[in-house]
Amino acid sequence: MLIQITIGSLDSSWTLHLFNMSSFCVQKSREEKEFEEEDGGFPHLDNGDGTVQPIGEPLRSPFHEGTVGVIQTLVLREHKLVWNSSARTWTDSKRVLHQHVNAVPFNLLGVNKAFVRVLCPLEATGPNMEIVHEKFHQANYGFTDLTGQYLCGEKPKGHLETEEMLKVGASLTAVGELILDTDGLPKIRPPTDGSEYFLSTDGFETLRLEQEGKAGVFRVLACVCALAGVALLMWAGRRYYRQLKLWWEQENMRSEFELMGAGEEENGVEVPENVCVICLSNPRGCVLLDCGHVCCCFHCYQALPQPICPICRQNIKRVVPLYQA
Numbered sequence: 001m002l003i004q005i006t007i008g009s010l011d012s013s014w015t016l017h018l019f020n021m022s023s024f025c026v027q028k029s030r031e032e033k034e035f036e037e038e039d040g041g042f043p044h045l046d047n048g049d050g051t052v053q054p055i056g057e058p059l060r061s062p063f064h065e066g067t068v069g070v071i072q073t074l075v076l077r078e079h080k081l082v083w084n085s086s087a088r089t090w091t092d093s094k095r096v097l098h099q100h101v102n103a104v105p106f107n108l109l110g111v112n113k114a115f116v117r118v119l120c121p122l123e124a125t126g127p128n129m130e131i132v133h134e135k136f137h138q139a140n141y142g143f144t145d146l147t148g149q150y151l152c153g154e155k156p157k158g159h160l161e162t163e164e165m166l167k168v169g170a171s172l173t174a175v176g177e178l179i180l181d182t183d184g185l186p187k188i189r190p191p192t193d194g195s196e197y198f199l200s201t202d203g204f205e206t207l208r209l210e211q212e213g214k215a216g217v218f219r220v221l222a223c224v225c226a227l228a229g230v231a232l233l234m235w236a237g238r239r240y241y242r243q244l245k246l247w248w249e250q251e252n253m254r255s256e257f258e259l260m261g262a263g264e265e266e267n268g269v270e271v272p273e274n275v276c277v278i279c280l281s282n283p284r285g286c287v288l289l290d291c292g293h294v295c296c297c298f299h300c301y302q303a304l305p306q307p308i309c310p311i312c313r314q315n316i317k318r319v320v321p322l323y324q325a
């Protein structure tokens, strides 16, 4: 028989299943309570002290005799100084050389022997594990190494060896999907609906506040994005409106000129053909040589700043009056 209860978000306490090992209380949804009444339900987990308990052999710390746990992370980090040529200083740099994570199956155990098995603990967010060992191995180097380091711009500082452990007996809060497996054991596992799976050593209240804080930040970000979107839309709309207005004004002006032109033609008012191209009032009265253009009146010819034909830009060598018969 497989019993599955889906865990909702942390915001909704009605759909949240929580195992807190320090108090070992289970917050149940209405449906679950009804279900328990009908079916006998999950083992009843009353308030009481609870601990992380390995199912088989626990993991042993290679550095500290007697320190045992259920999740163990061993990390070796390299620390070095790297020459930053733009800032002209040595800056700290570190990278993980080696990381190894071990885990053994474990239960969360209550006072009255009630327990729940934690499945896939490495897939969970958290827990913040206790650092049980930390040792820095200083790098040793001679004079030739120093010269090499200055040339390649890297100075090794040493290696930091760290061991973190979720110890046996630690208080742990698990938030995930609670199932009653085919072997009759209650188990908690990563939610199948894709919700986040949490293991926390800080207690449920801290976890809830953390998640609420994150949700608040996302809410603010969403508001900022929405406002920015509205501002962008308004800016684009305004710009489009201005362009439309300009086009409309130009169109109006063009149609007015067209009307005017049509009116002039209708009225028989037109510019005479042989009028001076400069003053547009006197008749053309002189021939510019050598180009031979007849384009302006004598008065305008005299007013030219340089003796250059206004049509073809050739030098005017001579001017002769034009006599039309």
Ligand SMILES: [Zn+2]
Binding pocket: 276, 277, 278, 279, 280, 281, 282, 296, 297, 298, 299, 300, 301
């Ligand atoms: Zn003229």
Ligand SMILES: [Zn+2]
Binding pocket: 288, 291, 292, 293, 309, 310, 311, 312, 313, 314
């Ligand atoms: Zn000319």
